[in-house]
Amino acid sequence: MALAKKPDLVLRTNGASIWEKLSVLYRLLLGITIGATIYWGTRQVSRADTSEPTPAPTIPAEEGLSLKGKTIGITVIGTDHYWDLRAYQGQIDEVKRLGGTPIALDGGRDDKRQISQIQTLISQKPDAIIEQLGTLSVLEPWLEKVVKAGIPLFTVDTASPASINDTTSDNFFIGEQLAVQLANDIHGEGNVLVFNGFYGVPVCAIRYDELKEVLKFYPKIKIIEPELRDVIPNTVQNAYAQVNEMLTKYPKGQIAAVWSAWDVPQVGATEAVDGAQRNEVKTYGVDGSPDVVALIKDQKSSAAAVVAQQPYLIGKTAVDNAARYLNGDHSLPPYSFVPALLVTKKNADEMQKFLGQRP
Amino acid sequence: MTDEGNGQNRESPKEPAREGSVGLMEPPVATTKGDGPPINGALLLRAGSLMGFVLVIAYFALVAPGFLSVGNITNVLEQSAILGVLSFGMTIVMIAGGSNVITGGIDLSIANNLGLSAAVYAILLKTGQPDIVALSLTLLTGLAVGLLNAIAVVSIGILPLIATLTVMNICAGFELVITQNTVLQASSPLLAVLAGDGPFGIATLAYLLLIIGLILIAVIEYTPFGLRLYAVGGFREAALAAGLSVNRYIATSYILSGICASIGAVLSVALLSGSSTGSGDMLLSVVVTALLGVVFSRRLVPTISGSLLSVLFIGFLINGFQLTNISSYWVNGVEGLLILFAVATTSLVRRREA
Numbered sequence: 001m002a003l004a005k006k007p008d009l010v011l012r013t014n015g016a017s018i019w020e021k022l023s024v025l026y027r028l029l030l031g032i033t034i035g036a037t038i039y040w041g042t043r044q045v046s047r048a049d050t051s052e053p054t055p056a057p058t059i060p061a062e063e064g065l066s067l068k069g070k071t072i073g074i075t076v077i078g079t080d081h082y083w084d085l086r087a088y089q090g091q092i093d094e095v096k097r098l099g100g101t102p103i104a105l106d107g108g109r110d111d112k113r114q115i116s117q118i119q120t121l122i123s124q125k126p127d128a129i130i131e132q133l134g135t136l137s138v139l140e141p142w143l144e145k146v147v148k149a150g151i152p153l154f155t156v157d158t159a160s161p162a163s164i165n166d167t168t169s170d171n172f173f174i175g176e177q178l179a180v181q182l183a184n185d186i187h188g189e190g191n192v193l194v195f196n197g198f199y200g201v202p203v204c205a206i207r208y209d210e211l212k213e214v215l216k217f218y219p220k221i222k223i224i225e226p227e228l229r230d231v232i233p234n235t236v237q238n239a240y241a242q243v244n245e246m247l248t249k250y251p252k253g254q255i256a257a258v259w260s261a262w263d264v265p266q267v268g269a270t271e272a273v274d275g276a277q278r279n280e281v282k283t284y285g286v287d288g289s290p291d292v293v294a295l296i297k298d299q300k301s302s303a304a305a306v307v308a309q310q311p312y313l314i315g316k317t318a319v320d321n322a323a324r325y326l327n328g329d330h331s332l333p334p335y336s337f338v339p340a341l342l343v344t345k346k347n348a349d350e351m352q353k354f355l356g357q358r359p
Numbered sequence: 360m361t362d363e364g365n366g367q368n369r370e371s372p373k374e375p376a377r378e379g380s381v382g383l384m385e386p387p388v389a390t391t392k393g394d395g396p397p398i399n400g401a402l403l404l405r406a407g408s409l410m411g412f413v414l415v416i417a418y419f420a421l422v423a424p425g426f427l428s429v430g431n432i433t434n435v436l437e438q439s440a441i442l443g444v445l446s447f448g449m450t451i452v453m454i455a456g457g458s459n460v461i462t463g464g465i466d467l468s469i470a471n472n473l474g475l476s477a478a479v480y481a482i483l484l485k486t487g488q489p490d491i492v493a494l495s496l497t498l499l500t501g502l503a504v505g506l507l508n509a510i511a512v513v514s515i516g517i518l519p520l521i522a523t524l525t526v527m528n529i530c531a532g533f534e535l536v537i538t539q540n541t542v543l544q545a546s547s548p549l550l551a552v553l554a555g556d557g558p559f560g561i562a563t564l565a566y567l568l569l570i571i572g573l574i575l576i577a578v579i580e581y582t583p584f585g586l587r588l589y590a591v592g593g594f595r596e597a598a599l600a601a602g603l604s605v606n607r608y609i610a611t612s613y614i615l616s617g618i619c620a621s622i623g624a625v626l627s628v629a630l631l632s633g634s635s636t637g638s639g640d641m642l643l644s645v646v647v648t649a650l651l652g653v654v655f656s657r658r659l660v661p662t663i664s665g666s667l668l669s670v671l672f673i674g675f676l677i678n679g680f681q682l683t684n685i686s687s688y689w690v691n692g693v694e695g696l697l698i699l700f701a702v703a704t705t706s707l708v709r710r711r712e713a
Contacts, residue, residue, distance in 0.1 A: 103681070103684055112441065112631065115630060119437070120431070120438075123430050123431050123434060135542045140632070
C-alpha cells in the first residue's frame with residue numbers, strides 16, 4: 001500500500017513518455033472498473049452460494065400461486081450461518097419459481113448496511129418486502145418506514161408489529177422438546193452449562209424460557225451460574241474455550257450437559273467435551289446444521305440432540321404468504337409456524353436424509 | 360467541489376505559502392517551469408478520476424430507475440454520512456503524518472473509537488443522562504482516544520500503524536466491557552432530530568455530511584493551520600527548519616481524528632437507534648475512502664474535498680448496484696479494486712514524476 005517511496009510529495013513533469021504510460025495504465029484500470037460495472041449491470045441478482053447438496057424436502061406444491069410481473073425485495077442481516085443461508089435461498093428460489101423477480105440483499109452481519117439496503121429498497125418500491133432476522137431495535141423504525149411507504153412487509157423469524165405475517169418455527173415447542181430430551185437423557189439430575197448470550201433475540205429468549213419452565217419440574221437439575229455468553233463472530237472457538245475452562249473448573253461428574261439456544265456454540269462445546277474425553281457430558285442445541293446432525297449421528301460424539309428447523313421451507317413459506325397476500329388473500333394469520341424436528345442419536349441417520357442433508 | 364479548470368489552484372496550500380504566512384517551503388507545485396501548459400500525470404489522473412465518477416453516475420442514471428431522484432440522492436448522502444465523517448478524520452491524520460502508509464499517518468483505531476464512543480453515548484442515555492451530558496462525554500471519549508494515539512505516536516514514538524492498532528484493540532475491549540457484546544438501545548430528543556428529516560424533507564444526516572465536510576474543507580484547505588498540517592506531513596524537515604512545532608501538529612491531527620470518530624458515533628447511534636456491535640468492520644471502508652480520495656486531488660495528496668468525493672463515489676456505486684439488481688456480494692470486490700486502482704496509479708505517477 002506504499003503510496004510514495006519518498007516522504008515528500010513534490011511532483012515534477014517529465015515529458016510525454018510518462019503521460020503515455022500513465023494513460024495506458026489508467027485507461028486499463030478505469031476500463032476494467034467501468035467495463036466490469038457495465039457487464040455486471042446486465043446480470044440479474046446473483047444467487048447466494050448454491051453449492052448446498054440438495055434442495056429442501058417436504059415442500060408442498062402450492063397451486064395457483066403466482067408472482068408474475070411482481071418484484072419482491074428480500075433483506076437479510078447475514079448468510080454466514082447455515083440457517084440464514086438456507087432460508088435466504090428458499091426465498092429467492094420460490095420468488096423465481098413463482099415467476100417473480102427477487103431483489104435479494106445480504107447485510108453481511110452489518111446493521112448499517114442492512115439499514116442502507118432497506119432504505120434503498122423502499123425507494124425501489126417493490127411489490128412486497130421480506131425481512132429476515134437482524135437486531136429488532138435497530139430495524140423497527142425502518143420497518144415502520146416500509147409500511148409508511150405502502151409496501152406490504154413480511155418477516156422471517158422476526159416478530160415485528162409492522163409485519164403482516166412472520167414465518168418462523170414454533171420456538172416454544174422447540175425449547176420444550178429440547179429441554180425434555182435433556183432432562184430425560186441425564187436422568188433428571190445434574191448440573192447444566194447454559195449459553196445465554198442472545199436473550200435479546202426473541203427466538204433465543206423463548207427457547208431459554210422454555211428450558212427454565214421444564215427444569216422447574218426437575219429440581220435436581222441445576223443451571224451453573226454465572227451462565228455462559230455465546231458471541232458472534234468466532235462463536236465456535238469462543239464456545240470451545242469457555243467450555244474447556246468450565247471442564248477444568250468442574251471435575252468429572254460435576255457437569256451433565258451443555259445447552260445452547262442455537263447449534264454453533266454446540267459445535268465448540270462438543271469439540272471441547274470430546275477433546276477432554278469427558279463423555280459423561282452431553283451437548284444440546286437448535287437449528288440442525290448439517291455438521292451438527294453429523295456429530296449427533298456419530299455415536300462417539302458427545303452431541304446428544306439438536307432440534308432441526310427447516311429454514312429452506314421457512315423461506316419458501318414466507319414467499320408463498322407474500323404471494324397469497326398480493327393475490328388478494330388478506331386473511332393471513334400473523335404467524336406461520338413451520339414444524340421443527342428433534343434429532344437424536346437414534347434417528348439422526350434417517351433425519352439427515354429427511355432434511356436433505358444426504359442423498 | 361470539483362473545479363476542473365487547470366488555472367485556479369483551489370486546494371493548494373501554495374498560495375498562503377507565497378503570502379509568507381509560513382514561508383517554510385518551496386511551493387509543492389506541479390507545474391512545468393518554462394513553456395507549455397501545466398499538464399502532468401497527477402492532473403490527468405484527477406481529471407480522469409472525476410470523469411470516471413461522472414461516467415459511473417451517468418451509467419447508473421441511464422440504467423437505474425430513480426437513480427438521480429432527490430430521494431435517492433438524499434439516501435446516498437445519508438448512508439454516506441458516518442463513513443464520510445470517519446474518512447475526514449483519517450484524511451487529516453494522513454495529511455499531517457505524510458502519506459507513506461508504512462511510516463506515515465494512519466489511524467487504525469478510528470472505527471473502533473466510533474464503536475466505543477457510540478457505546479458510551481448509548482449507555483449514558485440509557486442511564487437517564489440528558490443529551491448535553493451524554494454528548495459532551497461522548498465527544499470527550501473520542502478526544503481521549505485521539506489523545507492516546509497522539510501520546511503513543513508523538514511522545515513515545517511508536518509507528519502510527521502499530522500505535523493505532525494497539526489503541527484499536529483497547530477501544531474494542533472497552534466497547535465490549537460496556538456493551539457486553541449486545542446492542543444498547545438509545546433514544547433522546549437530539550437523536551430524534553438527527554434521525555429525522557431536515558428542511559425540504561431531506562435527511563438531517565445528509566445535511567450534516569455536507570456541513571461537516573464544508574467546515575473541514577475550509578479549515579484544512581484554506582487556512583494557515585491546514586497549510587501547516589500539509590507542511591508537517593509532506594515536508595517535515597522544512598517544517599522543522601521553519602520553526603513549526605511538528606509534533607504538536609501531528610498530535611492535533613490524531614485528536615481531530617478522535618473527535619471525528621465520536622461525531623460519527625453520535626450519527627451512528629441516531630441511524631441505528633442505539634449502539635451496534637461490529638463497528639470495527641468499517642475500518643477497511645474508511646481506509647479505502649481516504650486513499651481513493653487522493654486521486655481526486657490535484658497533487659495526489661489526501662484532501663477533505665477528495666475524501667468527500669470519494670465517499671460519495673462509493674456510496675453512489677453501492678446504491679447503483681442495488682438499483683440495477685446487482686448482488687451486494689460484488690461490493691467488497693469492487694472496493695478492493697478501487698483501492699488497488701487508487702494506490703497503483705498514485706504510486707506510479709509519483710514514482711515516474713519524482
